[in-house]
Amino acid sequence: MEESPGLARNLAELRQTFRSGKTRGLEWRKAQLRAILKLLDENEDSIFDALQQDLGKHPVEAYRDEVGVLKKSATYALASVEKWMAPKKGQIPLLFFPARAEVLPEPLGLVLILASWNFPISLALDPVIGAISAGNTVVLKPSELSPASSSFLANTVPRYLDSAALKVIEGGHDAAEQLLQQKWDKIFFTGSSRVGRIIMAAAANHLTPVTLELGGKCPTILDSLSISDLEVAIKRIVGGKWGLCSGQACIGIDYVLVEEKFASILVELLKKCIKAFFGDSMPNLKNLCRIVSKSHFDRVSNLLGDPRVAASIVHGGSWDEQNLMIEPTILLDPPLDADIMSEEIFGPLLPIITLNKIEESIEFINLRPKPLAIHAFTKNERFKKKLLSETSSGSITFNDAIVQFVADSLPFGGVGESGIGRYHGKYSFDTFSHEKAVLQRSFYLDLEPRYPPWNDFKLDFIKLAYKFDYLGLLLLLSGLRRIFKRSN
Amino acid sequence: MAFFDAAAMMKGLRGTYASGRTRSYEWRVSQLKALLKLASFHEKEIVDALRSDLSKPELESFLQEIALLKESCGLALKELHRWMAPEKVKTMMTTFPSSAEIVPEPLGVVLVISAWNYPFLLSLDPVIGAIAAGNAVVLKPSEIAPATSSVLAKLLGQYMDCSAVKVVEGAIPETTALLEQKWDKIFYTGNGKVGRIVSAAAAKHLTPLVLELGGKSPVIVDSNVDLKVAARRIIAGKWGCNNGQACVSPDYAITTKEFAPDLIDTLRSELEKFYGKDPLKSNDLSRIVNSNHFNRLSKLLDDDKISGKIIHGGQKDIANLKIAPTILLDVPGDSLIMEEEIFGPLLPILTVNNVEDSFNIIKSKDKPLAAYLFTNNKKLKENFISNISAGGLVVNDTTMHLAVPTLPFGGVGESGMGAYHGKFSFDAFSHKKAVLLRSFAGDLSSRYPPYTPKKLNLLKALVNGSLLGILRALLGWHD
Numbered sequence: 001m002e003e004s005p006g007l008a009r010n011l012a013e014l015r016q017t018f019r020s021g022k023t024r025g026l027e028w029r030k031a032q033l034r035a036i037l038k039l040l041d042e043n044e045d046s047i048f049d050a051l052q053q054d055l056g057k058h059p060v061e062a063y064r065d066e067v068g069v070l071k072k073s074a075t076y077a078l079a080s081v082e083k084w085m086a087p088k089k090g091q092i093p094l095l096f097f098p099a100r101a102e103v104l105p106e107p108l109g110l111v112l113i114l115a116s117w118n119f120p121i122s123l124a125l126d127p128v129i130g131a132i133s134a135g136n137t138v139v140l141k142p143s144e145l146s147p148a149s150s151s152f153l154a155n156t157v158p159r160y161l162d163s164a165a166l167k168v169i170e171g172g173h174d175a176a177e178q179l180l181q182q183k184w185d186k187i188f189f190t191g192s193s194r195v196g197r198i199i200m201a202a203a204a205n206h207l208t209p210v211t212l213e214l215g216g217k218c219p220t221i222l223d224s225l226s227i228s229d230l231e232v233a234i235k236r237i238v239g240g241k242w243g244l245c246s247g248q249a250c251i252g253i254d255y256v257l258v259e260e261k262f263a264s265i266l267v268e269l270l271k272k273c274i275k276a277f278f279g280d281s282m283p284n285l286k287n288l289c290r291i292v293s294k295s296h297f298d299r300v301s302n303l304l305g306d307p308r309v310a311a312s313i314v315h316g317g318s319w320d321e322q323n324l325m326i327e328p329t330i331l332l333d334p335p336l337d338a339d340i341m342s343e344e345i346f347g348p349l350l351p352i353i354t355l356n357k358i359e360e361s362i363e364f365i366n367l368r369p370k371p372l373a374i375h376a377f378t379k380n381e382r383f384k385k386k387l388l389s390e391t392s393s394g395s396i397t398f399n400d401a402i403v404q405f406v407a408d409s410l411p412f413g414g415v416g417e418s419g420i421g422r423y424h425g426k427y428s429f430d431t432f433s434h435e436k437a438v439l440q441r442s443f444y445l446d447l448e449p450r451y452p453p454w455n456d457f458k459l460d461f462i463k464l465a466y467k468f469d470y471l472g473l474l475l476l477l478s479g480l481r482r483i484f485k486r487s488n
Numbered sequence: 489m490a491f492f493d494a495a496a497m498m499k500g501l502r503g504t505y506a507s508g509r510t511r512s513y514e515w516r517v518s519q520l521k522a523l524l525k526l527a528s529f530h531e532k533e534i535v536d537a538l539r540s541d542l543s544k545p546e547l548e549s550f551l552q553e554i555a556l557l558k559e560s561c562g563l564a565l566k567e568l569h570r571w572m573a574p575e576k577v578k579t580m581m582t583t584f585p586s587s588a589e590i591v592p593e594p595l596g597v598v599l600v601i602s603a604w605n606y607p608f609l610l611s612l613d614p615v616i617g618a619i620a621a622g623n624a625v626v627l628k629p630s631e632i633a634p635a636t637s638s639v640l641a642k643l644l645g646q647y648m649d650c651s652a653v654k655v656v657e658g659a660i661p662e663t664t665a666l667l668e669q670k671w672d673k674i675f676y677t678g679n680g681k682v683g684r685i686v687s688a689a690a691a692k693h694l695t696p697l698v699l700e701l702g703g704k705s706p707v708i709v710d711s712n713v714d715l716k717v718a719a720r721r722i723i724a725g726k727w728g729c730n731n732g733q734a735c736v737s738p739d740y741a742i743t744t745k746e747f748a749p750d751l752i753d754t755l756r757s758e759l760e761k762f763y764g765k766d767p768l769k770s771n772d773l774s775r776i777v778n779s780n781h782f783n784r785l786s787k788l789l790d791d792d793k794i795s796g797k798i799i800h801g802g803q804k805d806i807a808n809l810k811i812a813p814t815i816l817l818d819v820p821g822d823s824l825i826m827e828e829e830i831f832g833p834l835l836p837i838l839t840v841n842n843v844e845d846s847f848n849i850i851k852s853k854d855k856p857l858a859a860y861l862f863t864n865n866k867k868l869k870e871n872f873i874s875n876i877s878a879g880g881l882v883v884n885d886t887t888m889h890l891a892v893p894t895l896p897f898g899g900v901g902e903s904g905m906g907a908y909h910g911k912f913s914f915d916a917f918s919h920k921k922a923v924l925l926r927s928f929a930g931d932l933s934s935r936y937p938p939y940t941p942k943k944l945n946l947l948k949a950l951v952n953g954s955l956l957g958i959l960r961a962l963l964g965w966h967d
Contacts, residue, residue: 019851021875024874058937058939059939059944060937060939060940060943060944061939063944063947063948064935064947068947068948068950068951071951071952072951090892090894090895091894092892092894093892096888096891096892099888101889101892101894101895103895104873106877108900108901109901185901193694196694197691197692197694200687200690200691201688201692203687203691204684204687204688204690204691205684205688207683207684207687207699207701207901207902207904207905209905209906212694214694229928232928232931233928235931236931238936239935239936239937243936243937277936277938278937278938286937287937287938287939288937366506388591388923389511390508392593392596392919394921394922395921395922396922396923396924397923397925397926398923398924398925398926399925399926399927399928400924400926403583403586403924403926404583404922406580406583407580407583407586407588407922407924408580409577409578409579409580409588410577410590410922410923410924411590411920411922415919416595416596416672416694419694420694420696421696422920434877435896435907436877436878436879436900437880437881437889437892437895437896438873438881438883438889439881439882439883439885439888439889439895440882440884441882441884441885441888442884443713443714443717443718443864446717446720446721450720450724451720451723451724451728451762452547452728452762452763452770452772453761453762453764453770453772454545454546454547454772459546459547459550462547462550462551462555463550463555466551466555466558466559
């Protein structure tokens with residue numbers, strides 16, 4: 001694949017910028033973070049427009065999930081970056097005296113961020129905030145499936161941020177391939193597990209470390225609840241499914257697990273809530289994103305093509321191909337071997353899987369790849385503990401959905417098929433840093449027994465040193481130890 | 489075609505892990521105690537195996553392998569409760585009311601691939617981390633240290649819970665078979681070439697990695713230093729560490745043209761004190777591990793580009809695979825010895841006009857696993873610490889950072905990814921699960937559709953943290 005000369009030039013410039021040391025200073029980093037805040041403040045309407053074009057995303061959803069998230073993230077980084085940059089002292093055993101040990105975070109160098117299309121602004125700029133706070137130079141490649149947002153970023157970012165240190169490169173598959181052939185100091189990817197494997201394989205050629213924010217089928221467990229709690233839970237489930245980019249979200253609720261006897265009331269309540277939030281029928285749907293592209297539309301609608309799956313639809317099921325809209329759809333017990341239950345849906349279809357007892361959800365989940373998030377609505381403390389210790393997932397949230405995304409003190413990332421690495425808050429800074437160990441010693445008190453030629457005395461000394469048996473050492477050094485010595 | 493069934497072994501281990509057996513504190517403690525016993529009661533066997541594999545002096549075997557391993561075990565036993573405990577974290581306005589914590593959990597079934605130079609330590613130290621974190625683990629020791637591999641297989645078979653801790657001996661076919669399986673983590677110690685192979689295999693299964701690789705770890709020697717101490721510490725880090733066959737050994741040295749003669753003289757005299765006039769006869773030096781590596785190192789010395797540059801040593805004993813401590817002066821940058829990691833008893837010394845010039849040399853190469861500076865100049869020291877990137881740095885000593893358990897030990901760039909030692913070992917083999925507990929009370933309507941301008945205002949006010957803004961937005965509409 002012929003490399004574009006523009007790319008080589010860009011990369012050379014970025015590496016030169018990094019070598020110059022410019023991105024390492026606190027002031028530069030803070031200036032860039034402030035610039036991001038300014039960009040968001042001054043371009044809010046343009047951002048809303050781009051998201052409306054790319055996904056039919058309502059401004060409130062856009063603010064809540066994209067602009068607001070970024071503002072919070074940049075503000076937090078701005079307030080904390082100096083603290084994050086400071087070395088952390090480590091304790092040293094007395095034996096090493098005099099010495100000083102610390103861990104010093106340093107930037108990795110030149111990093112590549114590959115963003116996804118469903119939250120095309122926040123999933124592009126949030127990792128950028130981490131990369132910049134950590135003092136790196138960055139290439140950002142937005143997703144070509146959200147072209148208005150990609151274009152917005154390519155045009156606007158250079159007007160606010162230091163373009164000698166941060167470049168936006170637009171493009172599709174070809175551009176990505178070219179980028180992946182380069183040697184990066186880190187690659188940060190948000191997207192599917194399938195592409196995650198391709199990224200990781202490319203990174204392996206250069207021993208490039210990666211953070212992969214992938215997805216999976218995020219299950220939601222619904223235990224029996226009081227009516228008032230159930231009403232809140234329903235809102236959170238509906239919000240966590242369709243209120244989040246119409247189901248096209250990595251931590252979005254993929255399917256629900258519930259006891260058989262509650263299935264019908266669950267369906268009824270879901271229907272009511274969907275109507276209240278989004279409207280009652282296809283032509284009247286509001287506040288709901290559309291499917292991002294024709295190919296994803298086909299993918300999602302094909303999930304309903306399986307007649308066994310179609311037969312399990314209890315609400316919705318219709319679509320508007322021209323406008324790429326799919327109605328919020330509920331399915332009751334579709335067959336577990338159908339695609340809809342083996343692949344991540346990433347769309348507005350909600351399977352409800354019924355169980356005899358809610359505890360069976362643990363086994364159900366464990367038979368499948370580890371998801372990015374588990375949401376469990378329950379007030380049963382024992383069940384909570386069991387879920388916590390017997391299932392594995394990137395995160396687990398009790399009695400809500402999605403909201404862990406904005407908890408900056410919690411690491412956000414997957415495990416197993418759902419990803420490698422994590423970010424948000426300080427974790428963003430860490431993910432783009434190398435934690436360098438630094439040990440400082442002095443010339444004083446050089447210990448003779450460290451060096452050859454070896455003899456019994458030195459062996460004794462070292463054995464005692466390893467046990468930090470300072471008394472023993474003193475006795476040995478003063479020649480008295482032999483008197484007190486027992487067998488080894 | 490491997491003659492052991494990796495898939496069947498994996499199935500068994502997954503069954504063990506799924507049973508929950510490895511997760512309890514008691515199980516982990518029992519295994520760690522077993523490792524401690526194994527290291528304590530079989531010292532002689534281990535030392536003998538290391539002598540067979542590497543002619544490693546007893547004191548090095550004890551000091552650098554057994555003692556470090558026991559220390560690591562002891563620390564894990566002492567701290568395990570603390571390491572396993574969930575960490576409560578602050579929650580913010582945006583998720584009020586809620587409580588949050590980070591819960592460490594095991595990854596599942598993990599693979600540790602070890603190296604030949606510290607075959608005992610580098611096998612069991614990662615295993616300590618894997619077990620402490622509650623995983624089932626397969627250890628593949630290096631076949632280039634066969635006596636140690638054999639002792640490990642025997643002793644772990646005797647002491648450990650074999651349903652969860654297994655040793656697979658073998659070479660390329662066995663390793664390939666292992667790498668085809670889906671692991672929850674792979675921990676590899678070795679070189680960059682094989683590191684890439686391991687990474688490619690891991691990518692197929694999205695398996696996270698720790699790669700402890702190597703590189704050319706430089707040592708810079710400034711002029712205003714206690715030269716005797718500096719020389720001894722350089723010698724201890726180079727020839728006193730498996731005769732230079734260690735990932736953190738000083739690979740090459742840089743000093744000023746002016747100071748070089750003093751440095752060389754002191755190194756020579758201290759070398760003689762340590763190893764005598766005929767180092768090939770000293771029992772305090774490891775041999776070269778095998779004829780492959782012996783030939784590799786010989787080639788470095790036979791390189792035309794460095795003829796005439798050997799100023800000390802250079803003697804070889806091919807029958808006993810011994811090479812004497814060798815110093816070279818001002819070899820050209822494009823010589824073989826300066827292009828790859830030496831991993832042997834040859835120390836090139838490069839000279840510069842000013843000591844600061846050494847930084848450019850180091851920066852022009854791949855990031856090493858370690859970098860060392862001997863100096864009393866505070867500014868130079870600070871410059872070094874801020875501007876030289878490496879896995880770890882030591883000022884006025886060599887290799888000692890390995891022994892400080894509160895320092896993460898790992899590389900960056902070509903020298904590796906990830907870190908371990910102390911709590912970092914536990915973390916390397918854990919998943920830190922984010923847990924958020926919310927209540928049904930305090931449900932914020934503005935989260936949900938239908939979306940209205942008022943809801944937008946409230947969200948903005950929340951994000952801005954403006955209490956007044958929140959109040960106004962709240963009063964502006966009621967649910």
